[in-house]
Amino acid sequence: MVKRFAGRVVLVTGAGSGIGRAYCDRFVEEGARVVAVDIDERKVQTVGAALGDSCVAVQADVTSAQDNERAVAAAVDSFGRLDVFVGNAGVFDGFLGLAHTDNEQLEKLFDPVFAVNVKGYLLGARSALPKLLDSGGCMVFTASSAGSHTNQGGLIYTMAKHSVIGLIRELAYELAPKIRVNGVSPGGTFTDMRNAVSLGQDFGDDRSVFDAPGMGDFIAASTPLQRINDTADHAAVAAFLASSEAAGITGVVVPSDGGYAIRGATGAAGGGDL
Ligand SMILES: NC(=O)c1ccc[n+]([C@@H]2O[C@H](COP(=O)([O-])OP(=O)(O)OC[C@H]3O[C@@H](n4cnc5c(N)ncnc54)[C@H](O)[C@@H]3O)[C@@H](O)[C@H]2O)c1
Numbered sequence: 457m458v459k460r461f462a463g464r465v466v467l468v469t470g471a472g473s474g475i476g477r478a479y480c481d482r483f484v485e486e487g488a489r490v491v492a493v494d495i496d497e498r499k500v501q502t503v504g505a506a507l508g509d510s511c512v513a514v515q516a517d518v519t520s521a522q523d524n525e526r527a528v529a530a531a532v533d534s535f536g537r538l539d540v541f542v543g544n545a546g547v548f549d550g551f552l553g554l555a556h557t558d559n560e561q562l563e564k565l566f567d568p569v570f571a572v573n574v575k576g577y578l579l580g581a582r583s584a585l586p587k588l589l590d591s592g593g594c595m596v597f598t599a600s601s602a603g604s605h606t607n608q609g610g611l612i613y614t615m616a617k618h619s620v621i622g623l624i625r626e627l628a629y630e631l632a633p634k635i636r637v638n639g640v641s642p643g644g645t646f647t648d649m650r651n652a653v654s655l656g657q658d659f660g661d662d663r664s665v666f667d668a669p670g671m672g673d674f675i676a677a678s679t680p681l682q683r684i685n686d687t688a689d690h691a692a693v694a695a696f697l698a699s700s701e702a703a704g705i706t707g708v709v710v711p712s713d714g715g716y717a718i719r720g721a722t723g724a725a726g727g728g729d730l
Contacts, residue, residue, distance in 0.1 A: 458486065458673065460487070460699040461469050461489075461539075461699070462487035462528065463484045464488045464489075464539040464540050465488065465539050465540075466488045466489070466490045466541075466542060467528065467531050467538055467540070467541050467542065467580075468480050468492055468493065468544055468586065469493045469518050469527075469542065469544050470544040470546060471492035471513075472493060472495075472500045474687055475544060475598055475642060475647060475690050475691070476492075476494070476542075476545065477503055478688050480503055481507075481696075482688065483540075483695060483698075484507050484510045486695060488539075488540075489510050490510065490512075491511075491527060491535075491538075492511055492512070492517055493515075493517070495545070496515075497515040498568045502559060514530045514535040518545045518577075519576050523580070524579045524580050526577075528583045533600050538587035539593040539594075540587060540595070541581060541584035541593070542575035542597070542598075542698070545572055545573075545576050546572060546598065546649070546652055547650065547652045547716070548652070549610040549611060549616075550565075552565065552610040554611055554666035562612075566616065568708070569612045569613060570612070570615075570616050570655060572652075573617065573620065574616050575618075575622060577620060579630050585631075585635075593635065594697075595627065595631075595636070595638075596640065596698050597620055597638075597656055598640055598642065599614045599617055599621055599709050600637070600642060601640040601642065601644070601716050603641055603709065603714045604717075605717075608644075608716075612664050614645050614662055616657070616669075617618060622640065624638065624709055636702070636706040637707065639705060639709035640709070640712055641698075642712050642713070643675070643714055643716055644684065644713075645684065645687060645713070646666050646672070649664055649666065650663075650664060678723065678725055679716065679725055681714035697710065709727050
C-alpha cells in the first residue's frame, strides 16, 4: 500500500470500534502514527495494543474540552506534531421520533446526542487547531447519511448530523486557505454503535443499533448498489480526503453509502432488472 501518511500524525476520536477503528488501521497501514481516543478504556487500549508503536491510546470523553486538550497534547508529547484531526465519536438516538417521545425523554436524549455528536466535534476541532496550523494539516469528520436524508436515524440524531454538515462547511470557509475541512458520510454500516445509554448517558438499552432483527436486509434492500458498505470502505474515503491527493478539496462531504442520493421517487433502491 502507498504510504501517503509517512511522517504524519493523525488523531481519531471514537477509535475504540467500528469506523474509528478502521480509520486508525488505514492510517497506520499508510505510514501514519495515530492517537486513538475513546471514552471506553478497554476498547481504546485494545486498539493501542494492536497497533503497537504506531499508536498512542487515550481514554477521553470528547464532550470535555479538557479531555480534547489532553488528547492533542498526547499527540505532541508522543509524536511531536499533529497533521490530521478526525472527529468521529458518536452515539445514536434509538430511531425515536417526536410523536414517540415525551418531554422528559426529549430532554434526556437531546443533550447526550448533541454533546457527543456535535459539541465533541467542535471541541476537538478547537483543541486541534493550533497544532494543525503549525503543520499545515487538515480535518475530517464522520457525518452520516442522516446528515442529508430523512429516516436514517431518529429525529435528534438526524438533527445532530445535519449540524455536523454545517460545522464542516462553516469551518472549511473559516479556516481556508490554511486548513482543509471535509467529511465522510457513511450509510448504514455494521458497527458497535450504541444508543446514548450504554456509555452512562442514560437512555435506551445496551445493544448495538445493528442488533435489531432484519437490519442487514433493510439496509441492502434500500441501497441502489445493494451492498452494505463496511468500515474499511469509509476509511478509504477518509484517507483520501486527508491526503495530499485531495489538496484541492475542502468543504465537501463524500457519501459512502451505496448511492442513497439516487434512490427513486418512492424510495426504491432502483435497478435490479438488468
Ligand atoms: N454505523 C453506522 O451505520 C453509521 C452511519 C453513519 C454515520 N455513523 C457515524 O460513525 C461514527 C462512528 O460510529 P460507529 O458506527 O463506528 O459506532 P461505534 O460505537 O462502533 O464507534 C463509536 C465510538 O465512539 C465512542 N464514544 C462514544 N461516546 C464517546 C465520548 N463521549 N467520548 C469519546 N468516545 C466516545 C464509543 O465508545 C465507540 O467506541 C459516529 O459518528 C456515527 O454517528 C455511523
